[in-house]
Amino acid sequence: MSFIEVxxxxxxxxxxxxxxxxxxxxxxxxLGLIICFGSTTRFKPLRYVTRAFVWxxxxxxxxxxxxxxxxxxGMLFDSPIFATLENGRFIAALxxxxxxxxxxFSEIFRGGIESISKGQYEAAAVLGMSKGQTxxxxxxxxxxxxIIPPMxxxxxxxxxxxxxxxxxSVIDIIFAAETxxxxxxxxxxxxxxxxxxxxxxxxxTLLFGYVERKLNYYKV
Amino acid sequence: xxxxxVKGIKKNFGQTEVLKGIxxxxxxxxxxxxxxxxxxxxxxxxxxxxxxxxxxxxTISVNGEVLYDGASERQAKKKLKNSDKxxxxxxxxxxxVFQSFNLFPHKSVMDNLxxxxxxxxxxxxxxxxxxxxxxxxxxxxxxxxxxxxxxxxELKEKTSLDYSCLAxxxxxAAATLERVGLxxxxxxxxxxxxxxxxxxxxxARALIMNPDILCFDEPTSALDPELTGEVLKVIRxxxxxxxxxxxxxxxxxxxxxxxxxxxxxxNGVIEEEGNPEEVFxxxxxxKTKSFLASRKNV
Ligand SMILES: Nc1ncnc2c1ncn2[C@@H]1O[C@H](COP(=O)(O)OP(=O)(O)OP(=O)(O)O)[C@@H](O)[C@H]1O
Ligand SMILES: [Mg+2]
Numbered sequence: 001m002s003f004i005e006v007x008x009x010x011x012x013x014x015x016x017x018x019x020x021x022x023x024x025x026x027x028x029x030x031l032g033l034i035i036c037f038g039s040t041t042r043f044k045p046l047r048y049v050t051r052a053f054v055w056x057x058x059x060x061x062x063x064x065x066x067x068x069x070x071x072x073x074g075m076l077f078d079s080p081i082f083a084t085l086e087n088g089r090f091i092a093a094l095x096x097x098x099x100x101x102x103x104x105f106s107e108i109f110r111g112g113i114e115s116i117s118k119g120q121y122e123a124a125a126v127l128g129m130s131k132g133q134t135x136x137x138x139x140x141x142x143x144x145x146x147i148i149p150p151m152x153x154x155x156x157x158x159x160x161x162x163x164x165x166x167x168x169s170v171i172d173i174i175f176a177a178e179t180x181x182x183x184x185x186x187x188x189x190x191x192x193x194x195x196x197x198x199x200x201x202x203x204x205t206l207l208f209g210y211v212e213r214k215l216n217y218y219k220v
Numbered sequence: 221x222x223x224x225x226v227k228g229i230k231k232n233f234g235q236t237e238v239l240k241g242i243x244x245x246x247x248x249x250x251x252x253x254x255x256x257x258x259x260x261x262x263x264x265x266x267x268x269x270x271x272x273x274x275x276x277x278x279t280i281s282v283n284g285e286v287l288y289d290g291a292s293e294r295q296a297k298k299k300l301k302n303s304d305k306x307x308x309x310x311x312x313x314x315x316x317v318f319q320s321f322n323l324f325p326h327k328s329v330m331d332n333l334x335x336x337x338x339x340x341x342x343x344x345x346x347x348x349x350x351x352x353x354x355x356x357x358x359x360x361x362x363x364x365x366x367x368x369x370x371x372x373x374e375l376k377e378k379t380s381l382d383y384s385c386l387a388x389x390x391x392x393a394a395a396t397l398e399r400v401g402l403x404x405x406x407x408x409x410x411x412x413x414x415x416x417x418x419x420x421x422x423x424a425r426a427l428i429m430n431p432d433i434l435c436f437d438e439p440t441s442a443l444d445p446e447l448t449g450e451v452l453k454v455i456r457x458x459x460x461x462x463x464x465x466x467x468x469x470x471x472x473x474x475x476x477x478x479x480x481x482x483x484x485x486x487n488g489v490i491e492e493e494g495n496p497e498e499v500f501x502x503x504x505x506x507k508t509k510s511f512l513a514s515r516k517n518v
Protein backbone atom coordinates (compact mmCIF):
# COMPACT_ATOMS: atom_id res chain seq x y z
CA MET A 1 0.00 0.00 0.00
CA SER A 2 1.46 3.29 -1.03
CA PHE A 3 1.95 6.34 1.17
CA ILE A 4 -0.73 8.20 -0.79
CA GLU A 5 -3.28 5.47 -0.33
CA VAL A 6 -2.61 5.27 3.39
CA UNK A 7 -2.86 9.04 3.68
CA UNK A 8 -6.20 8.97 1.92
CA UNK A 9 -7.63 6.35 4.24
CA UNK A 10 -6.28 8.02 7.35
CA UNK A 11 -7.62 11.36 6.19
CA UNK A 12 -11.12 10.01 5.88
CA UNK A 13 -10.86 8.71 9.44
CA UNK A 14 -9.36 11.98 10.55
CA UNK A 15 -12.37 13.80 9.11
CA UNK A 16 -14.57 11.85 11.53
CA UNK A 17 -12.18 12.63 14.37
CA UNK A 18 -12.28 16.34 13.58
CA UNK A 19 -16.03 16.38 13.22
CA UNK A 20 -16.46 14.61 16.55
CA UNK A 21 -14.05 17.08 18.14
CA UNK A 22 -15.66 20.21 16.75
CA UNK A 23 -19.24 19.16 17.43
CA UNK A 24 -18.35 18.12 20.97
CA UNK A 25 -16.82 21.55 21.66
CA UNK A 26 -19.75 23.29 20.05
CA UNK A 27 -22.38 21.56 22.18
CA UNK A 28 -20.42 20.90 25.36
CA UNK A 29 -19.42 24.52 25.99
CA UNK A 30 -22.95 25.95 26.28
CA LEU A 31 -24.20 22.80 27.98
CA GLY A 32 -21.31 23.09 30.43
CA LEU A 33 -22.38 26.64 31.26
CA ILE A 34 -25.94 25.46 31.86
CA ILE A 35 -24.75 22.61 34.09
CA CYS A 36 -22.58 25.13 35.92
CA PHE A 37 -25.67 27.23 36.63
CA GLY A 38 -27.37 24.10 37.88
CA SER A 39 -24.54 23.20 40.21
CA THR A 40 -24.40 26.69 41.69
CA THR A 41 -28.10 27.52 41.91
CA ARG A 42 -29.56 28.48 45.26
CA PHE A 43 -32.38 25.99 44.62
CA LYS A 44 -31.01 23.10 46.63
CA PRO A 45 -32.66 20.05 45.05
CA LEU A 46 -31.49 21.04 41.59
CA ARG A 47 -28.03 21.82 42.90
CA TYR A 48 -27.66 18.44 44.57
CA VAL A 49 -28.96 16.54 41.57
CA THR A 50 -26.64 18.41 39.22
CA ARG A 51 -23.62 17.91 41.44
CA ALA A 52 -24.35 14.22 41.81
CA PHE A 53 -24.64 13.90 38.05
CA VAL A 54 -21.34 15.70 37.50
CA TRP A 55 -19.72 13.50 40.12
CA UNK A 56 -20.91 10.34 38.37
CA UNK A 57 -19.82 11.47 34.92
CA UNK A 58 -16.43 12.63 36.09
CA UNK A 59 -15.97 9.59 38.30
CA UNK A 60 -16.52 6.91 35.68
CA UNK A 61 -14.53 6.11 32.54
CA UNK A 62 -15.60 7.79 29.32
CA UNK A 63 -15.33 4.40 27.62
CA UNK A 64 -18.01 3.00 29.91
CA UNK A 65 -20.23 6.00 29.17
CA UNK A 66 -19.83 5.33 25.45
CA UNK A 67 -21.12 1.79 25.93
CA UNK A 68 -24.00 3.00 28.10
CA UNK A 69 -25.15 5.60 25.57
CA UNK A 70 -24.79 3.15 22.70
CA UNK A 71 -26.42 0.05 24.21
CA UNK A 72 -28.77 1.13 27.00
CA UNK A 73 -31.40 2.95 24.90
CA GLY A 74 -31.61 -0.13 22.67
CA MET A 75 -32.21 -2.39 25.65
CA LEU A 76 -34.83 -0.03 27.08
CA PHE A 77 -36.82 0.26 23.86
CA ASP A 78 -36.06 -3.21 22.66
CA SER A 79 -34.51 -2.12 19.40
CA PRO A 80 -30.93 -1.09 18.75
CA ILE A 81 -31.58 2.56 17.85
CA PHE A 82 -28.02 3.69 17.31
CA ALA A 83 -26.87 0.55 15.52
CA THR A 84 -29.56 0.74 12.86
CA LEU A 85 -29.56 4.49 12.33
CA GLU A 86 -27.31 5.82 9.62
CA ASN A 87 -24.45 7.57 11.44
CA GLY A 88 -26.03 6.16 14.62
CA ARG A 89 -22.68 5.15 16.06
CA PHE A 90 -21.27 8.57 15.47
CA ILE A 91 -24.31 10.20 17.10
CA ALA A 92 -24.05 7.92 20.13
CA ALA A 93 -20.38 8.79 20.49
CA LEU A 94 -21.15 12.49 20.13
CA UNK A 95 -23.81 12.33 22.86
CA UNK A 96 -21.45 10.57 25.24
CA UNK A 97 -18.63 13.01 24.53
CA UNK A 98 -20.86 16.07 24.88
CA UNK A 99 -22.24 14.94 28.24
CA UNK A 100 -18.83 13.93 29.52
CA UNK A 101 -17.05 17.09 28.45
CA UNK A 102 -19.90 19.38 29.46
CA UNK A 103 -19.45 18.10 33.00
CA UNK A 104 -15.72 18.81 32.95
CA PHE A 105 -16.30 22.21 31.41
CA SER A 106 -18.98 23.01 33.98
CA GLU A 107 -16.46 22.56 36.77
CA ILE A 108 -14.01 24.83 35.00
CA PHE A 109 -16.73 27.44 34.53
CA ARG A 110 -17.69 27.09 38.19
CA GLY A 111 -14.14 27.70 39.32
CA GLY A 112 -13.91 30.71 37.04
CA ILE A 113 -17.19 32.21 38.13
CA GLU A 114 -16.45 31.67 41.81
CA SER A 115 -13.12 33.44 41.39
CA ILE A 116 -14.84 36.71 40.46
CA SER A 117 -15.01 38.94 43.51
CA LYS A 118 -18.28 39.97 45.11
CA GLY A 119 -17.24 43.56 44.55
CA GLN A 120 -17.71 43.17 40.80
CA TYR A 121 -21.32 42.07 41.25
CA GLU A 122 -21.97 44.86 43.71
CA ALA A 123 -20.41 47.51 41.51
CA ALA A 124 -22.65 46.40 38.65
CA ALA A 125 -25.69 46.28 40.93
CA VAL A 126 -25.32 49.83 42.21
CA LEU A 127 -25.00 51.00 38.62
CA GLY A 128 -28.45 49.58 38.00
CA MET A 129 -27.41 46.63 35.87
CA SER A 130 -29.65 43.57 35.79
CA LYS A 131 -28.47 40.11 36.73
CA GLY A 132 -28.22 39.04 33.12
CA GLN A 133 -26.33 42.16 32.10
CA THR A 134 -23.96 41.70 35.01
CA UNK A 135 -23.27 38.13 34.03
CA UNK A 136 -22.71 38.70 30.33
CA UNK A 137 -20.92 42.05 30.45
CA UNK A 138 -18.99 41.92 33.69
CA UNK A 139 -18.56 38.35 34.88
CA UNK A 140 -18.30 36.18 31.78
CA UNK A 141 -15.60 38.19 29.97
CA UNK A 142 -13.40 37.95 33.05
CA UNK A 143 -14.21 34.28 33.52
CA UNK A 144 -13.16 33.53 29.94
CA UNK A 145 -9.75 35.03 30.49
CA UNK A 146 -9.25 33.04 33.66
CA ILE A 147 -10.37 29.69 32.31
CA ILE A 148 -8.34 29.69 29.10
CA PRO A 149 -5.45 27.69 30.61
CA PRO A 150 -7.56 24.88 32.16
CA MET A 151 -9.85 24.89 29.12
CA UNK A 152 -6.95 24.44 26.72
CA UNK A 153 -5.74 21.45 28.73
CA UNK A 154 -9.17 19.89 28.64
CA UNK A 155 -9.61 20.53 24.93
CA UNK A 156 -6.26 19.02 24.05
CA UNK A 157 -7.27 15.96 26.07
CA UNK A 158 -10.48 15.83 24.05
CA UNK A 159 -8.51 15.60 20.81
CA UNK A 160 -6.87 12.45 22.06
CA UNK A 161 -10.02 11.13 23.74
CA UNK A 162 -11.91 11.08 20.45
CA UNK A 163 -9.99 7.89 19.64
CA UNK A 164 -12.10 6.15 22.30
CA UNK A 165 -15.10 6.36 19.96
CA UNK A 166 -13.75 3.35 18.13
CA UNK A 167 -14.98 1.08 20.97
CA UNK A 168 -18.44 1.48 19.46
CA SER A 169 -17.01 1.18 15.95
CA VAL A 170 -16.91 4.82 14.95
CA ILE A 171 -14.35 4.87 12.19
CA ASP A 172 -11.88 7.48 13.35
CA ILE A 173 -8.26 7.82 12.30
CA ILE A 174 -6.94 5.20 14.74
CA PHE A 175 -9.60 2.78 13.57
CA ALA A 176 -8.48 3.37 9.99
CA ALA A 177 -4.84 2.79 10.90
CA GLU A 178 -5.73 -0.32 12.82
CA THR A 179 -7.62 -1.70 9.83
CA UNK A 180 -4.56 -1.25 7.66
CA UNK A 181 -2.50 -3.01 10.29
CA UNK A 182 -4.75 -6.05 10.42
CA UNK A 183 -5.38 -6.29 6.65
CA UNK A 184 -1.99 -5.31 5.27
CA UNK A 185 0.24 -6.01 8.27
CA UNK A 186 1.63 -2.49 8.10
CA UNK A 187 2.71 -0.91 11.36
CA UNK A 188 3.83 2.55 10.27
CA UNK A 189 0.33 3.95 9.50
CA UNK A 190 -0.35 3.86 13.24
CA UNK A 191 2.61 6.14 13.91
CA UNK A 192 1.58 8.24 10.97
CA UNK A 193 -1.85 8.62 12.64
CA UNK A 194 -0.07 9.75 15.79
CA UNK A 195 1.55 12.51 13.76
CA UNK A 196 -1.90 13.77 12.80
CA UNK A 197 -2.76 14.18 16.50
CA UNK A 198 0.55 15.88 17.18
CA UNK A 199 0.04 18.42 14.43
CA UNK A 200 -3.59 19.01 15.42
CA UNK A 201 -2.65 19.61 19.03
CA UNK A 202 0.28 21.74 18.00
CA UNK A 203 -2.04 24.01 16.08
CA UNK A 204 -4.46 24.15 19.02
CA THR A 205 -1.64 25.02 21.42
CA LEU A 206 -0.57 27.87 19.17
CA LEU A 207 -4.16 29.03 18.93
CA PHE A 208 -4.67 29.05 22.69
CA GLY A 209 -1.38 30.83 23.16
CA TYR A 210 -2.57 33.46 20.75
CA VAL A 211 -5.91 33.89 22.53
CA GLU A 212 -4.17 34.09 25.88
CA ARG A 213 -1.89 36.82 24.59
CA LYS A 214 -4.87 38.63 23.07
CA LEU A 215 -6.61 38.64 26.43
CA ASN A 216 -3.51 39.91 28.17
CA TYR A 217 -4.44 43.50 27.49
CA TYR A 218 -5.47 43.76 31.12
CA LYS A 219 -4.38 42.23 34.36
CA VAL A 220 -6.54 41.70 37.37
CA UNK B 221 -38.03 69.06 51.80
CA UNK B 222 -35.13 66.77 52.56
CA UNK B 223 -33.83 64.87 49.57
CA UNK B 224 -33.15 61.82 51.73
CA UNK B 225 -35.07 60.82 54.81
CA VAL B 226 -33.95 57.75 56.74
CA LYS B 227 -36.00 56.55 59.67
CA GLY B 228 -35.48 53.80 62.21
CA ILE B 229 -33.19 51.57 60.17
CA LYS B 230 -32.46 48.31 61.94
CA LYS B 231 -30.32 45.50 60.60
CA ASN B 232 -29.29 42.23 62.16
CA PHE B 233 -26.82 39.70 60.86
CA GLY B 234 -28.03 36.56 62.54
CA GLN B 235 -27.76 37.31 66.25
CA THR B 236 -25.67 40.47 65.96
CA GLU B 237 -27.56 43.72 65.88
CA VAL B 238 -25.50 45.90 63.60
CA LEU B 239 -27.85 48.85 63.13
CA LYS B 240 -30.16 49.61 66.01
CA GLY B 241 -32.43 52.33 64.66
CA ILE B 242 -30.69 54.87 62.48
CA UNK B 243 -32.49 58.03 61.43
CA UNK B 244 -31.26 61.16 59.73
CA UNK B 245 -32.07 63.40 56.82
CA UNK B 246 -30.01 65.02 54.11
CA UNK B 247 -30.85 68.22 52.26
CA UNK B 248 -30.20 68.67 48.59
CA UNK B 249 -26.60 69.69 47.94
CA UNK B 250 -25.56 68.82 51.46
CA UNK B 251 -22.45 66.84 52.31
CA UNK B 252 -22.84 64.52 55.26
CA UNK B 253 -19.77 62.92 56.81
CA UNK B 254 -20.22 59.74 58.80
CA UNK B 255 -17.47 58.95 61.27
CA UNK B 256 -17.15 56.28 63.90
CA UNK B 257 -14.91 53.48 65.06
CA UNK B 258 -14.48 50.23 63.23
CA UNK B 259 -17.47 47.93 63.41
CA UNK B 260 -19.94 50.66 64.31
CA UNK B 261 -22.05 49.88 61.23
CA UNK B 262 -21.12 52.65 58.80
CA UNK B 263 -20.59 50.36 55.82
CA UNK B 264 -23.74 48.42 56.63
CA UNK B 265 -25.74 51.65 56.64
CA UNK B 266 -24.46 52.67 53.20
CA UNK B 267 -25.15 49.18 51.89
CA UNK B 268 -28.72 49.39 53.15
CA UNK B 269 -29.15 52.72 51.37
CA UNK B 270 -27.91 51.16 48.13
CA UNK B 271 -30.01 48.02 48.63
CA UNK B 272 -26.99 45.76 48.74
CA UNK B 273 -28.38 44.78 52.11
CA UNK B 274 -32.00 44.99 53.08
CA UNK B 275 -32.83 46.66 56.36
CA UNK B 276 -35.04 44.61 58.68
CA UNK B 277 -36.94 47.67 59.79
CA UNK B 278 -37.18 51.33 58.93
CA THR B 279 -37.90 53.45 55.91
CA ILE B 280 -35.82 55.14 53.24
CA SER B 281 -37.43 57.99 51.34
CA VAL B 282 -35.99 60.03 48.51
CA ASN B 283 -37.67 63.28 47.52
CA GLY B 284 -40.65 62.32 49.64
CA GLU B 285 -41.18 58.99 47.91
CA VAL B 286 -40.85 55.99 50.20
CA LEU B 287 -38.41 53.71 48.40
CA TYR B 288 -38.09 51.14 51.07
CA ASP B 289 -40.18 50.17 54.04
CA GLY B 290 -38.78 47.34 56.12
CA ALA B 291 -42.10 46.44 57.69
CA SER B 292 -44.12 46.16 54.50
CA GLU B 293 -41.17 44.52 52.81
CA ARG B 294 -41.30 41.79 55.41
CA GLN B 295 -45.06 41.40 55.10
CA ALA B 296 -44.80 41.10 51.34
CA LYS B 297 -42.22 38.32 51.79
CA LYS B 298 -39.24 40.25 50.49
CA LYS B 299 -40.80 41.63 47.40
CA LEU B 300 -38.06 44.09 46.53
CA LYS B 301 -35.35 41.49 46.84
CA ASN B 302 -36.89 39.42 44.14
CA SER B 303 -38.06 42.06 41.76
CA ASP B 304 -35.02 42.87 39.72
CA LYS B 305 -36.55 45.67 37.71
CA UNK B 306 -38.02 47.63 40.59
CA UNK B 307 -34.88 47.19 42.60
CA UNK B 308 -32.75 48.57 39.79
CA UNK B 309 -34.92 51.64 39.45
CA UNK B 310 -34.66 52.32 43.17
CA UNK B 311 -30.94 51.75 43.27
CA UNK B 312 -30.41 54.43 40.67
CA UNK B 313 -31.37 57.09 43.21
CA UNK B 314 -28.11 56.29 44.93
CA UNK B 315 -24.54 55.95 43.81
CA UNK B 316 -21.86 54.14 45.75
CA VAL B 317 -18.10 54.50 45.61
CA PHE B 318 -16.37 51.55 47.22
CA GLN B 319 -13.29 51.50 49.35
CA SER B 320 -11.69 49.03 46.93
CA PHE B 321 -12.85 50.85 43.74
CA ASN B 322 -14.29 47.71 42.09
CA LEU B 323 -13.64 48.94 38.59
CA PHE B 324 -14.28 46.50 35.76
CA PRO B 325 -10.73 45.32 34.97
CA HIS B 326 -11.52 44.16 31.44
CA LYS B 327 -12.92 47.51 30.35
CA SER B 328 -11.03 50.66 29.51
CA VAL B 329 -11.62 53.72 31.65
CA MET B 330 -14.06 55.07 29.10
CA ASP B 331 -15.92 51.78 28.85
CA ASN B 332 -16.14 51.53 32.62
CA LEU B 333 -18.17 54.73 32.47
CA UNK B 334 -20.14 53.79 29.38
CA UNK B 335 -21.18 50.24 30.25
CA UNK B 336 -24.13 50.85 32.56
CA UNK B 337 -25.70 53.82 30.70
CA UNK B 338 -25.36 52.14 27.30
CA UNK B 339 -26.99 49.00 28.62
CA UNK B 340 -29.81 51.19 29.82
CA UNK B 341 -30.27 52.52 26.34
CA UNK B 342 -29.54 49.22 24.75
CA UNK B 343 -33.08 48.67 23.65
CA UNK B 344 -33.22 51.95 21.80
CA UNK B 345 -29.82 51.32 20.29
CA UNK B 346 -30.84 47.88 19.14
CA UNK B 347 -33.89 49.30 17.44
CA UNK B 348 -31.77 51.92 15.74
CA UNK B 349 -29.37 49.30 14.46
CA UNK B 350 -32.20 47.18 13.13
CA UNK B 351 -33.76 50.11 11.31
CA UNK B 352 -30.40 50.94 9.82
CA UNK B 353 -29.88 47.43 8.56
CA UNK B 354 -33.35 47.32 7.05
CA UNK B 355 -32.78 50.62 5.30
CA UNK B 356 -29.45 49.45 3.95
CA UNK B 357 -31.05 46.31 2.58
CA UNK B 358 -33.66 48.45 0.91
CA UNK B 359 -30.93 50.62 -0.51
CA UNK B 360 -29.40 47.63 -2.26
CA UNK B 361 -32.70 46.73 -3.85
CA UNK B 362 -33.59 50.28 -4.84
CA UNK B 363 -33.57 50.70 -8.60
CA UNK B 364 -33.98 54.33 -9.48
CA UNK B 365 -31.64 57.04 -8.35
CA UNK B 366 -34.49 58.97 -6.71
CA UNK B 367 -35.49 56.01 -4.62
CA UNK B 368 -31.92 55.65 -3.44
CA UNK B 369 -31.64 59.24 -2.43
CA UNK B 370 -34.90 59.14 -0.50
CA UNK B 371 -33.75 56.14 1.49
CA UNK B 372 -30.36 57.62 2.13
CA UNK B 373 -31.92 60.76 3.48
CA GLU B 374 -34.24 58.81 5.70
CA LEU B 375 -31.32 56.74 6.94
CA LYS B 376 -29.33 59.80 7.83
CA GLU B 377 -32.18 61.36 9.75
CA LYS B 378 -33.02 58.20 11.54
CA THR B 379 -29.54 57.29 12.64
CA SER B 380 -28.75 60.78 13.81
CA LEU B 381 -31.92 60.74 15.86
CA ASP B 382 -31.60 57.28 17.33
CA TYR B 383 -27.92 57.45 17.99
CA SER B 384 -28.18 60.83 19.59
CA CYS B 385 -28.75 59.32 23.03
CA LEU B 386 -25.68 57.16 22.57
CA ALA B 387 -23.63 60.13 21.42
CA UNK B 388 -24.94 62.08 24.38
CA UNK B 389 -23.79 59.39 26.76
CA UNK B 390 -20.35 59.46 25.21
CA UNK B 391 -20.12 63.21 25.49
CA UNK B 392 -21.23 63.07 29.06
CA ALA B 393 -18.69 60.38 29.87
CA ALA B 394 -15.93 62.54 28.42
CA ALA B 395 -17.16 65.54 30.38
CA THR B 396 -17.31 63.50 33.58
CA LEU B 397 -13.79 62.20 33.06
CA GLU B 398 -12.67 65.77 32.52
CA ARG B 399 -14.23 66.66 35.85
CA VAL B 400 -12.14 64.12 37.71
CA GLY B 401 -9.11 65.10 35.64
CA LEU B 402 -8.65 61.83 33.80
CA UNK B 403 -9.75 62.48 30.25
CA UNK B 404 -6.24 61.76 29.00
CA UNK B 405 -6.50 58.27 30.55
CA UNK B 406 -9.74 57.33 28.85
CA UNK B 407 -8.20 54.49 26.86
CA UNK B 408 -6.15 53.07 29.72
CA UNK B 409 -7.16 49.99 31.66
CA UNK B 410 -7.67 50.09 35.43
CA UNK B 411 -4.54 48.01 36.01
CA UNK B 412 -2.50 50.75 34.38
CA UNK B 413 -3.69 53.43 36.83
CA UNK B 414 -2.62 54.39 40.33
CA UNK B 415 -5.02 53.79 43.20
CA UNK B 416 -5.96 57.44 43.33
CA UNK B 417 -6.70 57.49 39.62
CA UNK B 418 -8.73 54.29 39.89
CA UNK B 419 -10.82 55.80 42.65
CA UNK B 420 -11.41 58.91 40.56
CA UNK B 421 -12.61 56.72 37.70
CA UNK B 422 -14.93 54.97 40.15
CA UNK B 423 -16.32 58.34 41.19
CA ALA B 424 -16.86 59.32 37.56
CA ARG B 425 -18.55 55.99 36.91
CA ALA B 426 -20.97 56.62 39.75
CA LEU B 427 -21.57 60.23 38.68
CA ILE B 428 -22.56 59.40 35.13
CA MET B 429 -25.70 57.64 36.38
CA ASN B 430 -26.89 60.95 37.88
CA PRO B 431 -27.63 59.66 41.37
CA ASP B 432 -29.62 61.87 43.69
CA ILE B 433 -27.30 60.94 46.51
CA LEU B 434 -23.72 59.81 46.05
CA CYS B 435 -22.33 57.63 48.84
CA PHE B 436 -18.65 57.05 49.54
CA ASP B 437 -17.42 54.25 51.78
CA GLU B 438 -13.98 55.28 53.01
CA PRO B 439 -12.92 56.31 49.52
CA THR B 440 -9.31 56.91 50.52
CA SER B 441 -8.66 54.08 52.98
CA ALA B 442 -7.12 51.79 50.38
CA LEU B 443 -4.81 54.53 49.11
CA ASP B 444 -1.27 55.52 49.92
CA PRO B 445 -1.29 58.75 51.95
CA GLU B 446 0.17 60.78 49.10
CA LEU B 447 -2.73 59.74 46.84
CA THR B 448 -5.61 60.60 49.15
CA GLY B 449 -5.33 64.29 48.32
CA GLU B 450 -6.34 63.94 44.68
CA VAL B 451 -9.47 61.97 45.58
CA LEU B 452 -10.50 64.35 48.34
CA LYS B 453 -9.98 67.23 45.95
CA VAL B 454 -12.46 65.68 43.52
CA ILE B 455 -15.01 65.30 46.31
CA ARG B 456 -14.48 68.92 47.32
CA UNK B 457 -15.11 70.00 43.75
CA UNK B 458 -18.29 67.94 43.63
CA UNK B 459 -19.51 69.83 46.65
CA UNK B 460 -19.15 73.04 44.68
CA UNK B 461 -21.46 71.67 41.99
CA UNK B 462 -24.17 70.91 44.52
CA UNK B 463 -23.81 67.16 44.53
CA UNK B 464 -25.54 65.59 47.51
CA UNK B 465 -23.09 63.27 49.22
CA UNK B 466 -22.76 60.95 52.18
CA UNK B 467 -19.13 60.24 52.94
CA UNK B 468 -17.99 57.61 55.41
CA UNK B 469 -14.46 58.63 56.27
CA UNK B 470 -11.62 58.37 58.70
CA UNK B 471 -10.13 61.65 57.46
CA UNK B 472 -11.20 63.91 60.29
CA UNK B 473 -9.72 67.08 58.86
CA UNK B 474 -11.50 66.48 55.60
CA UNK B 475 -14.81 65.82 57.36
CA UNK B 476 -14.45 68.97 59.42
CA UNK B 477 -13.56 71.00 56.38
CA UNK B 478 -16.01 69.73 53.76
CA UNK B 479 -19.06 68.38 55.58
CA UNK B 480 -22.16 70.41 56.25
CA UNK B 481 -23.20 67.84 58.77
CA UNK B 482 -21.26 65.23 60.72
CA UNK B 483 -22.76 62.03 62.05
CA UNK B 484 -20.86 60.08 64.67
CA UNK B 485 -21.90 56.44 64.85
CA UNK B 486 -21.13 54.06 67.68
CA ASN B 487 -22.42 50.51 68.10
CA GLY B 488 -25.15 50.80 65.53
CA VAL B 489 -26.70 54.07 66.71
CA ILE B 490 -26.12 57.71 65.92
CA GLU B 491 -24.35 58.89 69.04
CA GLU B 492 -24.05 62.49 67.99
CA GLU B 493 -24.83 64.63 64.98
CA GLY B 494 -24.50 68.26 64.09
CA ASN B 495 -22.45 70.69 62.10
CA PRO B 496 -18.68 70.10 62.10
CA GLU B 497 -18.12 72.93 64.56
CA GLU B 498 -20.35 71.32 67.16
CA VAL B 499 -19.19 67.77 66.74
CA PHE B 500 -15.47 68.38 66.45
CA UNK B 501 -15.03 71.40 68.74
CA UNK B 502 -17.75 70.91 71.32
CA UNK B 503 -18.72 67.24 71.37
CA UNK B 504 -21.42 66.49 73.90
CA UNK B 505 -21.19 62.73 74.15
CA UNK B 506 -18.39 61.05 76.07
CA LYS B 507 -18.05 58.46 73.33
CA THR B 508 -17.53 61.15 70.71
CA LYS B 509 -14.90 62.80 72.89
CA SER B 510 -12.93 59.63 73.40
CA PHE B 511 -13.22 58.69 69.70
CA LEU B 512 -11.92 62.08 68.62
CA ALA B 513 -9.14 61.91 71.18
CA SER B 514 -8.07 58.48 69.93
CA ARG B 515 -8.09 59.81 66.38
CA LYS B 516 -5.81 62.70 67.31
CA ASN B 517 -3.21 60.33 68.68
CA VAL B 518 -2.98 58.39 65.43
N1 LIG C 1 -22.49 40.17 55.95
C1 LIG C 1 -22.27 40.22 57.28
N2 LIG C 1 -22.53 39.14 58.04
C2 LIG C 1 -22.33 39.16 59.37
N3 LIG C 1 -21.87 40.22 60.05
C3 LIG C 1 -21.59 41.33 59.36
C4 LIG C 1 -21.77 41.39 57.94
N4 LIG C 1 -21.42 42.61 57.51
C5 LIG C 1 -21.03 43.29 58.61
N5 LIG C 1 -21.12 42.52 59.71
C6 LIG C 1 -20.81 42.96 61.09
O1 LIG C 1 -21.45 44.16 61.31
C7 LIG C 1 -20.65 45.03 62.10
C8 LIG C 1 -20.55 46.39 61.44
O2 LIG C 1 -19.82 46.26 60.23
P1 LIG C 1 -19.56 47.47 59.26
O3 LIG C 1 -18.76 46.96 58.16
O4 LIG C 1 -20.84 48.11 58.93
O5 LIG C 1 -18.71 48.45 60.17
P2 LIG C 1 -17.95 49.76 59.75
O6 LIG C 1 -18.45 50.82 60.65
O7 LIG C 1 -18.07 50.01 58.32
O8 LIG C 1 -16.46 49.43 60.16
P3 LIG C 1 -15.10 49.86 59.43
O9 LIG C 1 -14.77 51.23 59.91
O10 LIG C 1 -14.11 48.87 59.93
O11 LIG C 1 -15.31 49.78 57.96
C9 LIG C 1 -19.33 44.33 62.29
O12 LIG C 1 -19.30 43.81 63.60
C10 LIG C 1 -19.34 43.23 61.29
O13 LIG C 1 -18.67 42.11 61.77
MG1 LIG D 1 -16.70 49.99 56.67
